[in-house]
Structures are given as C-alpha cells and as structure tokens.
Amino acid sequence: MKIIILGAGVIGVTSAYYLAKAGHEVTVLDRQPAAALETSFANAGEISPGYSSPWAAPGIPQKALKWLFMKDAPLVIRPTLDPDTLIWMGQMLGNCTASRYATNKGRMVRLAEYSRDCLIDLRKDTGIAYDHRMLGTLEVFRSQKQLDAIGKDIDVLRQGGVPFEVLDAKGCVAAEPGLAAAESRLVGGLRLPNDETGDCYKFTTLLAERAAMLGVKFLFNTRIRRLIHDSGRVRAVATDKGDLEADLFVGAMGSYTPELLRPLALKVPVYPVKGYSITVPIVDATKAPVSTVMDETYKVAITRLGDRIRAGGMAEIARFNTDLPPVRQATLTRSVEDLFGGAGDQTQAKFWTGLRPMTPDGTPIIGPTRYANLYLNTGHGTLGWTMSCGSAKLLADMISGQKPEIRSDDLAIARYA
Missing domain, CATH: 3.50.50.60 (FAD/NAD(P)-binding domain)
Structure with missing residues (x-):
C-alpha cells in the first residue's frame, strides 16, 4: 500500500x-x-513509562490557581479569549476527577510500557546508539505532602505490574550519588528502575x-x-x-x-502546550545525574545525555508562541543547581522551547x-x-x-x- x-x-x-x-x-x-x-529536537530525554500521567488530575484546578502567583510556576497560563484554548482547557478540567485520572493514566502506562518493549526490540534489530542509558528514573520530593500524594500513582503502577521503589532521602542519594549535597532538602523519592533515557533527536x-x-x-x-x-x-x-x-x-x-x-x-482536541529545556556540558561527572531525576517541586526532568545534562519541563498555555523568556531559563537553571550544583557549566547553556501536542485527557x-x-x-x-x-x-x-x-x-x- x-x-x-x-x-x-x-x-x-x-x-x-x-x-x-x-x-x-x-x-x-x-x-x-x-x-x-x-x-x-531537545526534549527532556526521558523514556519513563511509569511516569506516564495525564496533566489532568485531581487537585490540579486548585494548584493552578496557586501557581498563578508563583515565580517558578510549573504551569503558566497567558490570558486569552481564543475559543480553541478555552474549549481545550474546559475539556482538560473535565478530566480532573479521580475516576478519569485512573482511566487515563492506566491506558497511558499500558501504551508506554508496550512502547518501551518495542524500543528494546528496535534497538536489537538496528543497533543504533543515541546516548541511551537503562538506569531508571527517580522522582524526588522536598515535602512530606508531596511524598504522601503518590498513593494514587502507586496503585496504577501495581495494577500495571510496573516495578517501583519508595525511597527515603538516603535511598535517593544511593540511587543518584550526585544528590549528596541536596540530601538535607529531600524527604524521599519514587524510583522506577526499568525506565530509560536517551537523545530523541x-x-x-x-x-x-x-x-x-x-x-x-x-x-x-x-x-x-x-x-x-x-x-x-x-x-x-x-x-x-x-x-x-x-x-x-x-x-x-x-x-x-x-x-x-x-x-x-x-x-481533533490537540493543543500546543509550550515546554522549555536547557542543555549544559558536564564539568564534574561526580555531581551529575546518572539517569533522569524528576524534580516534583519545579516539575522539571533532569537527564544525563552522554557528556551533557538536559533539563526540561514546565507547561505554558500560550497557543503557538515560541519566545524564550529568561525567567523560564532561570527556573530550569535553579532546579539543576539546587539538586546537582556544580555539575554543569551554566554559562554554556543552550535554551530551547517546543510545542507539545497535548490532548485534554493526556x-x-x-x-x-x-x-x-x-x-x-x-x-x-x-x-x-x-x-x-x-x-x-x-x-x-x-x-x-x-x-x-x-x-x-x-x-x-x-x-x-
């Protein structure tokens, strides 16, 4: 055909x-x-089936209101009367229930787990190399409230048969030694040992x-x-x-x-949700991540890609706007330096933005x-x-x-x- x-x-x-x-x-x-x-071109680089979760989740409407007044908010909504934006946001809010979240996350994890298996087979068939690592993903929490909120995600992981580990601060450092200097600021983490990383481009x-x-x-x-x-x-x-x-x-x-x-x-209810990344060369490998670390506070993923660190995250609802505000770069830099201070040369950071095509149910x-x-x-x-x-x-x-x-x-x- x-x-x-x-x-x-x-x-x-x-x-x-x-x-x-x-x-x-x-x-x-x-x-x-x-x-x-x-x-x-320059996404966060994580291949994380277990972290495949819809943005539409219980509590998001309340969090979104709080984020409106935060300097480093993970979600930025630019004021607009655009009908497509308003309709999509209404549909997304309609998915912010416990039952819809469970349904949406379940099918996302199902597809993502299958995709990881397909990638493994493809890699065997082709032998292509793309700075990939198979060392898992670690989500770190700075507050007990963040750690206590992972229950609904763990239920879905169990249902899907996805291996996971709940770690204390010392366990996080054992998995990611570069976090040693930040141990006192962590209360724990959720690790998915089967996740991978790699350069999508x-x-x-x-x-x-x-x-x-x-x-x-x-x-x-x-x-x-x-x-x-x-x-x-x-x-x-x-x-x-x-x-x-x-x-x-x-x-x-x-x-x-x-x-x-x-x-x-x-x-087709697909909306361009803007995201950002920075890529910096590693100058001290002992302080760098070994795989991907998800910073729950800033909603930023920090990934090791060969001799580089890629930090990507945030969501901005602004239609097809692709400008690069310095304040967004500052958030990414702050997250990296707070967890992996001195690992990369921030003076050589390459700042990028991309439009993620998102459905209201994820x-x-x-x-x-x-x-x-x-x-x-x-x-x-x-x-x-x-x-x-x-x-x-x-x-x-x-x-x-x-x-x-x-x-x-x-x-x-x-x-x-």
Whole structure:
C-alpha cells in the first residue's frame, strides 16, 4: 500500500519505519530541512513509562490557581479569549476527577510500557546508539505532602505490574550519588528502575536513515497546504510542490494536526502546550545525574545525555508562541543547581522551547478516523519520545490488518465523539 505520513518528528519517523517494515511504500512530508527539528529536537530525554500521567488530575484546578502567583510556576497560563484554548482547557478540567485520572493514566502506562518493549526490540534489530542509558528514573520530593500524594500513582503502577521503589532521602542519594549535597532538602523519592533515557533527536535522525534504507522517501522543505478529499476518502495532499496522491494518509503533525483536519470537519482536541529545556556540558561527572531525576517541586526532568545534562519541563498555555523568556531559563537553571550544583557549566547553556501536542485527557490519538483512508498518530504531549515506538507499531498493525499486541480500541479519535 502507498502511504503518505504528514510530519517527520519522532512519531512520524517511527511510523514510517514500522510501516516500511510491514512492507508498505512510505513517503514522509515535512516543512523542515531534516527530521526532528521541532518538538522532538531537545526534549527532556526521558523514556519513563511509569511516569506516564495525564496533566489532568485531581487537585490540579486548585494548584493552578496557586501557581498563578508563583515565580517558578510549573504551569503558566497567558490570558486569552481564543475559543480553541478555552474549549481545550474546559475539556482538560473535565478530566480532573479521580475516576478519569485512573482511566487515563492506566491506558497511558499500558501504551508506554508496550512502547518501551518495542524500543528494546528496535534497538536489537538496528543497533543504533543515541546516548541511551537503562538506569531508571527517580522522582524526588522536598515535602512530606508531596511524598504522601503518590498513593494514587502507586496503585496504577501495581495494577500495571510496573516495578517501583519508595525511597527515603538516603535511598535517593544511593540511587543518584550526585544528590549528596541536596540530601538535607529531600524527604524521599519514587524510583522506577526499568525506565530509560536517551537523545530523541539522535534517535530520530538515525532511525530516519534506517527507514530510508528500507525504501522510505523523505520529502523535506515541503509545506503541507491541505488534504484533498471526496466521498469519505482523502485523495491527495496539496503541498507547495504540487499534489501528492496515496492509498492512505497518516496525520502525525503534532500540534499542527487540528488545523490540517479542520476543513474535513474533524475536531481533533490537540493543543500546543509550550515546554522549555536547557542543555549544559558536564564539568564534574561526580555531581551529575546518572539517569533522569524528576524534580516534583519545579516539575522539571533532569537527564544525563552522554557528556551533557538536559533539563526540561514546565507547561505554558500560550497557543503557538515560541519566545524564550529568561525567567523560564532561570527556573530550569535553579532546579539543576539546587539538586546537582556544580555539575554543569551554566554559562554554556543552550535554551530551547517546543510545542507539545497535548490532548485534554493526556492519551494520544492513534488509529482510524471516519475517513476510510485517514489515520492519526498525534497528541502525545510530553510523552512522544516515551510512546513513539509503541504508537508506531500499533498504527502499523492496524493499517496492515494485524491484531495489535495490546488493547488499542480506546486510543482512536472516536473516544471524543
């Protein structure tokens, strides 16, 4: 089957790879000059299935009000009367119940655990290296209140069979020796020993090369204008270089997917939630993290990527704004220096921002639409890297008529009908 994938981030490239492995003729379109140059470029680097949680959770509305007055707030809401923003925020608030949280987190963990297994198999098959480590993730808490609040997450981890450890401050330092100087400020942590880390950009660019060896054609510097459709099917995609026809189309454009599908009367509740990262060279490895440390106070993930430290986090609701306010960099720097002071050279920090495509329930949208030959693989939020391989393998199985290896009927856009 001839398939066109719209988007060459980590989701689009993994989709292309698995579809090509399944025997399809695949073409990938992207406006950028190469793969993974937008949201996949400098994310936090964590592959954390156990920490796959929706932003919509009990207590978030109250916390959001408090964050409005915090200097280092993990969530920033820029005032707006934009209808799409208000509708999405209303849908997200509707998911801030205990029952919805349990349902959403359960399916996110299911997909993320499967994705990690797919990544392990892919790594064996290809041998690609991307500064990956398999040393777990540690979430650290500075207050007893934070530690006491992990009960609902532990219940989901137990139900999903995900190994975990609840640690005291000394246990946190034993797992991450670089935290020694910060031990007095910690009350405990939650460690997931099976989590991994890695450079998403390196992975995606290397996998794109492998996909090309399988026959995947990448058309970069190509702007996607619209989808041409009739009689319940998509016939072609109009680009700035002409119309391209195919048997099937996959929307994997992240935050830009809704605008593409709006003329087709498909409402895709994916919103661009802005996130930030800094990358600094390591100058003292003994003070640096060995894997990923999640700072619960600042909602920042601090990851070891080879000879670099990547710190990423925060969420800003500001539509497609991509400016880089110094105050956001200061928050990331403060988190790193508070936990791993002196490990990296902050004078050489590279500051970056990306738009995470988030659904109101946190779960990505994977599967068919009411257009017979249009599928979606989008809306992964902060977890595109974590869920990429599993999402792509599920999509390839669906399109190829194979039975998916995990439950997938609750992942398609139909759940919003």
